[in-house]
Amino acid sequence: MSRCLNIAVLALIVIWLNCGDGARILGIFPTASISHQVVFRTLTLELNKRGHEFVIVTTDPVKDTSIKNYKEIDISFLYDDIAKEVINIINFRGNMNWYVQFTMFESMVWEQMGRIFRHPEFKKVYEPNSGEKFDLILMEIFFTPGFMALAERFNAPIIGIASASLQLSLQYGIGNPILPSHPSSWEQDVKFRNSWTPWQRLEEFYQCWRMIYYYRTVSLPKQKEIAEQYLGIEVSDLHDLEKNISLIFVNQQGPISFARPNVPNIIEIGGFHVSDKIKPLPKDLQKTLDEATQGFIYMSLGSNVKSNMLSEKSRDAFITAFSKLSYKVIWKFEDDQLKGKPDNVIILKWAPQQAILAHPNIKLFIYQGGLQSTEEAISHGVPLVGIPVMGDQDMNVKKMVSLGVAVKLDILNINVNDLLEAIRTVTLDNNYKQRMLNLGSLLKDKPQNTLQNAIWWTEHVIRHKGAPYLHSTTADSPWYQRQDMDIIxxxxxxxxxxxxxxxxxxxxxxxxxxxxxxxxxxxxxxxxxx
Known part of the structure; x- marks a missing residue:
């Protein structure tokens, strides 16, 4: 009897300790893109398992009522804004640089911020008499830095999280070295030139500082104004909030990134969304892939870029090239019909990508260069043909090409001969496959699991109510003193x-x-x- 009593008391003590250690975390993830959300979701769910309570503002809620202390505020209506625009992203390529795209869409971002603040459930969280308290603000660092004002509303430290490498404007804010012509600067118009002339470097320098200037003089003040309007408090300069972020999780792993110097409060994460337990394929698709004994190719341009955005000329080039192959082709194509579809091509509006990449008969993945897709391909040892369209995709594909696991094509100049040459180069040369397997092994060989590392850092910030010792004093320096520009x-x-x-x-x-x-x-x- 006494033994049972002791066990019961011990169990109560353990429960009490877990409850005492559990923190309340407010998560803000406002980008309407599942490729962003899957990165954040893995971290929040794992932290929840460790006893932390969440209130999460997200465009892609998991909607699992079995998860306790995990309240989700659904802002999936932001996807409607994207649908209304009816934008063919492929047409932007070569016509608009990042600065033009950023300024063109920023008014929509400002409107979306207002809609999020006006959400009835979110208002109940931040309004002055809500009684809500949080130990940490975990927020996406991308288009909406105005939500940093919530840290002042709740007197809580901020941890930023990014689904890809940081844009230069944010790197400036936290004191990271600004490297305009470095290949890691994905928003620059670095087009894999064979040589760098001084004039080209000058152009990159101008575009870089032009973007930083706009972000700091137009974007941040406007978002501060929006935050003050809804929170009803005077908010500190967002420049100051930004440079005092405790730390930022950046979804960028060393072996598959262009190495660059970083300040101490940038913590690398990566591969969070890659599942160890692959869900089974639909029976008909499983049968098709099993019977593809000569191998099959999988093609997808991701969730933001869609294959039905391809020009008729480019689409016909893919159709003609695929018809000349002995392989089956699984093509994520978003329309019901594909005119002229060859018999060896199967189109799917939605594809279980990780399960397809995990199939042993796959020979090649043709993709747009998205980071999450890159990580999945590496995890399953699948070589690549990259056709980048926007954002960090050029950078990702360039890195894969430099590692000898991919071939790059230009989406604006797709033709049958280049497609066939790229496909045959990768599928017939076993070195591409072997190098990809070696890369996957290298990526797994690390002293600590990246997810567990992110959890430790999160709880470290909660325990110490911030991490000011990670702050780089460079962030306090004016622009002309960065990298001794004034001395030069x-x-x-x-x-x-x-x-x-x-x-x-x-x-x-x-x-x-x-x-x-x-x-x-x-x-x-x-x-x-x-």
Missing amino acids: AFITAGFVSISILAILILYKCAIRGIKMFNHRPVDKQKKKRS
Whole structure:
């Protein structure tokens, strides 16, 4: 009897300790893109299992009532805004740089922020007399830095999280080195040039600082104004909130990224969404892939870029190229019909991508270069043909090409010959497959699981109510002192001034010498006459 009593008391103590350690976390994930949301969801669900309570604002709620202490505020209506725009993203490529795209869509972002703040359930959370308290704000760092104001409303530290590498404007805010021409700067128009001329580097420098200037002088003040309007409090300068973020989880793993220097409060994560337990394929698709003994190819342009956005010319090039292959082709194609579809091509409006990539008969993945798709392909050892369209996709494909696991094509210049050459190069050369397997092994060989590392850092920030010791003092420096730009300017100005002075002195000396030379014969003649 006493033994049972002791066990019961011990169990109560464990429960009490878990409840005491559990924190209340407010999650803000406002980007309407499942490729973003799956990264955040994995972390929040795992933290919830460890006893932390969540209130999450998300466009893609899991809607699982069995999960306790996990309230979701559904803002999936933001997908309607994207649908209304009816934008063919492929048409942007080559016509609009990141600065133009950012400024064009920002008014829609501002409107979306207002709609989120006006959401009845969210208002109950942040209104002055709500009685809500949070130990941490976990928020996506991308288009809506105005939500950082919630940290002041609840007097809680911020952890940012990004589904891809950070944009330069945010890197500036936290004091990270600004490298305009570096291949990791994905929003730059770096187009894999064979050589860098000074003029090209100057263009990248201009575009970089133009974007940073706009972000800091237009975007941040406007979002501060929106936050103050709804929260009803005076919000600190968002520049200050940004540079004092405790830390940022960045979905970027070293072996598959372009190495660059980072400040201490950038913590690498990655592969969160890649599942260890693959769900079974639908029976008819499983049968089709099992019978593809010569192998099959899988093609998908992701969730934001769709295959039905391809021009008729590009679509016909894919159809013709696929018809010449002995492989089956599984094509994620969003329309009901594909005119001229060859017999070896199967179209699916939705595809269970991880399960398809895990099938042993797969030979090749043709994709748009999305980071999550890249991680899935590496996890299952599938070589790639990359056809980037936007965002960080160029950077991801370039890195895969540099590692010898992919071939890149230009989506604006797709033709049958290039497609066939790329497909045959990757499928017939076993080195692509072997290098991809080696890359997957390298990615797994790390001292600590990235998810467990992210959990430790999250709880570390909660325990210590922030992590100010990770703050980089560079973030406090004005732009002209970053990377000693003022010293370089001073030395350059001094060198130019001395050079100009030296040239003037030489010029004066030369003029004086010429005059003396011209007058000497005249003086000699005068002396002879006298």
